[in-house]
Amino acid sequence: MNQKICIISTVHNAFDVRVFFKEAKSLQKQGYQISFIVKHPQNSVVDGVKIIALPEVKSRLRRILILPLKALVLALREKADLYHFHDPELLFTGYMLKVLTREAVIYDAHEDFPSTVFARDWIPDPLKSIISKGVNFLELGLSKKFDAVITADPAVTQRFSEVHQKISMLLNVPPRELVNTPPVDIDVREKSLVHIGSLSRSRGIWFTLEVIEELVAMHVDFQLDLYVKTTPDKTLADLSNQIVEKDLGSYVKIIEAIPYERLLHLLRNYKIGLIPFLNMDKYRKNIATKMFDYMAAGLAVIASDLPPQRFVVASANCGELVEPENPEAYAIAIKKLLETPEKIYSMGLNGWSAIQDQYCWEEEEKKLFKLYADLLG
Numbered sequence: 001m002n003q004k005i006c007i008i009s010t011v012h013n014a015f016d017v018r019v020f021f022k023e024a025k026s027l028q029k030q031g032y033q034i035s036f037i038v039k040h041p042q043n044s045v046v047d048g049v050k051i052i053a054l055p056e057v058k059s060r061l062r063r064i065l066i067l068p069l070k071a072l073v074l075a076l077r078e079k080a081d082l083y084h085f086h087d088p089e090l091l092f093t094g095y096m097l098k099v100l101t102r103e104a105v106i107y108d109a110h111e112d113f114p115s116t117v118f119a120r121d122w123i124p125d126p127l128k129s130i131i132s133k134g135v136n137f138l139e140l141g142l143s144k145k146f147d148a149v150i151t152a153d154p155a156v157t158q159r160f161s162e163v164h165q166k167i168s169m170l171l172n173v174p175p176r177e178l179v180n181t182p183p184v185d186i187d188v189r190e191k192s193l194v195h196i197g198s199l200s201r202s203r204g205i206w207f208t209l210e211v212i213e214e215l216v217a218m219h220v221d222f223q224l225d226l227y228v229k230t231t232p233d234k235t236l237a238d239l240s241n242q243i244v245e246k247d248l249g250s251y252v253k254i255i256e257a258i259p260y261e262r263l264l265h266l267l268r269n270y271k272i273g274l275i276p277f278l279n280m281d282k283y284r285k286n287i288a289t290k291m292f293d294y295m296a297a298g299l300a301v302i303a304s305d306l307p308p309q310r311f312v313v314a315s316a317n318c319g320e321l322v323e324p325e326n327p328e329a330y331a332i333a334i335k336k337l338l339e340t341p342e343k344i345y346s347m348g349l350n351g352w353s354a355i356q357d358q359y360c361w362e363e364e365e366k367k368l369f370k371l372y373a374d375l376l377g
Contacts, residue, residue, distance in 0.1 A: 003376055004033045006080035010067040011087040013230075014040040014051055017260045017289075018110065018152075018172055019086055024049050026365040027372065037074050039067075052078075060122070068093045076100065082376060088113045088135060091142045098145055104375040107143055108150040110172075112159065114139070115281040119202035122232075147375050150368075153308060155285035168371045172289040174296045176360035178261055183298020183352050184268050186345040192338060193224040194270040194299070196263065197290050199231045199239065202283070204276030204304070207325060209242055211276065212251055214331030220338065222251065225270070229257035267297035271344050272337060275303035279324035287312065292359055294319075295351030300344040302333055312359075318351030 005027055012019050020036065028034045028048045040053040052074050057063045072093045075083060082104040083097045091107070098105045114136040118128050140163045143149050148166040151157045157169045199205040208224070215222055228236065236254070243252050258266070267273070273294030277283040287308040294301050295312075301319030303309040313319045320333045337344055 002033065003082070004035070004078065004080040005372075006035050006037065006075050006078045006083045008037045008071050008075055008083065008085040008090060008093065009087055010039065010054060010063060010071055010090060012038065014038045014046075015259075019108075020046075020049065021260055022175070022361050022365070023084075023108075023170075023368060026361070026368060030369055030372075032372070035078050035080070037071050037078075064089050072096055082106065082372065084108060086110065088139060091138055095142050095145055098147075104147040105145075106148045106150060106371075106375070107146045109139070109143075109156055109160065110152050112153070112156050112282060112285040115285060119200070119280055119282045121201055121235075148371055150371070153286050155308070166371075166374075168367050170364045170368055171287070171292070171359060173292045173359040173361055173364060174264060174355065176356060176362050178264055179296040179352065179355060183345065183348045186271065186341045186348075189269050189271050191225060191270040192222040193272050193274060193334065194227065194267065194294075195224065195274045195276075195290075196227040196267075196293060197229060199226065199228055199235055202278050202280055204278055205235075205239060206242070207278065207327060208274070208276050209239075209246060209248065209252075210327035211330040211334070212248055213246065214327050215334060216248070216251060218331060218335055220331075220335050222334070222338065223253065224251060224274070225253045225255055227255050227257060227263060264293060264297055267293065267299060270297070270299055271341070271348075272334065273297075273299040273301050273319075275301065275309060276330065277304045277306060277309075277324065279304065279306065284308070292355065295348075295359065296355045298345075298348035298352045300337060300347035301351065302330070302337065312354075316350055316354040318347050318354065 007024055009019055024034050024036055025047055035050040035052055037052045039056050040051050043053050044051045054067055054070055068090050075097055084106040085094045086108045094105050094107055114132045117132040144163050149160045149164050151169045152172050157167055160167050243249055275288045275291055283306050291301055291309060295318055301313055303313060303321055304324040305321035310321055313321055322333045323329045
């Protein structure tokens with residue numbers, strides 16, 4: 001196979017788990033020539049994927065206005081057989097690629113972006129409704145021009161199905177090959193609570209501090225480790241200050257993000273994974289990726305009782321669902337689960353088994369390969 005694929009992202013980092021580790025590497029192993037236009041210090045080749053570097057820009061406005069244009073120029077130089085872009089700010093870039101090259105173009109919509117606007121702390125509240133409607137209009141309008149849309153959630157799939165017939169849903173699940181060993185015995189796990197991923201108000205970080213205070217008041221023996229990625233420095237500084245002011249330093253540890261494979265291995269040493277999302281429209285539509293990673297590592301999941309998490313947790317019997325934004329209910333659920341280690345292990349084993357049987361990238365990549373085969377013949 002000698003077909004050239006150009007993947008583009010101006011938002012994600014070069015080694016984003018979904019874009020690089022799953023999609024790009026899977027396609028490269030399938031025999032496609034992959035170039036990846038993305039923010040990176042320099043041009044390079046990693047695991048057979050040619051990385052074409054975009055400059056890192058600190059200003060969010062410059063990123064939105066300038067990087068899509070730079071990405072368009074670089075993408076045109078690739079003369080690819082298919083262009084696969086990942087961010088809503090690249091919608092016009094994707095449209096121009098379709099017009100100028102007449103080749104296949106795929107839009108990969110990771111989230112429900114119109115509702116995501118309301119979860120972004122940096123967007124002024126008076127503008128959120130206007131921006132959300134604009135994003136919705138552009139996404140649905142321009143996506144009609146593309147050859148296919150890829151989604152990651154049933155709700156987003158439903159939204160795009162109103163305007164497009166060729167949609168593939170690829171869940172953000174881990175590769176089975178990385179987690180094919182059963183969960184370790186609960187008695188040898190040294191860590192109690194963990195949260196992975198970005199931190200923000202809507203993702204429940206300030207709410208989590210309230211939960212911690214409740215646990216401390218209940219005299220629960222625990223520590224929460226936060227493996228943090230793509231979080232603004234100001235948010236981390238504010239969080240650190242709050243931890244000091246509330247005298248919670250002995251209960252909370254902030255850890256920098258680590259490579260995906262190593263993270264999945266380290267998670268096996270924990271008992272419970274937290275998903276404390278607030279009750280917002282975005283989290284009623286998007287499945288938490290961290291849930292599948294917790295399941296893969298054999299952790300019990302404690303999550304806000306919202307539809308995406310409810311479907312998976314209830315069907316796999318891999319954790320507890322708690323009323324969103326209720327710190328006392330969260331603390332009680334954590335306390336009860338920590339007091340029943342055999343239940344933690346059973347839930348963790350159920351989650352791990354579900355990953356082996358159903359929620360694994362090996363099953364999702366088959367849909368990706370089929371979509372590419374359909375578009376490229």
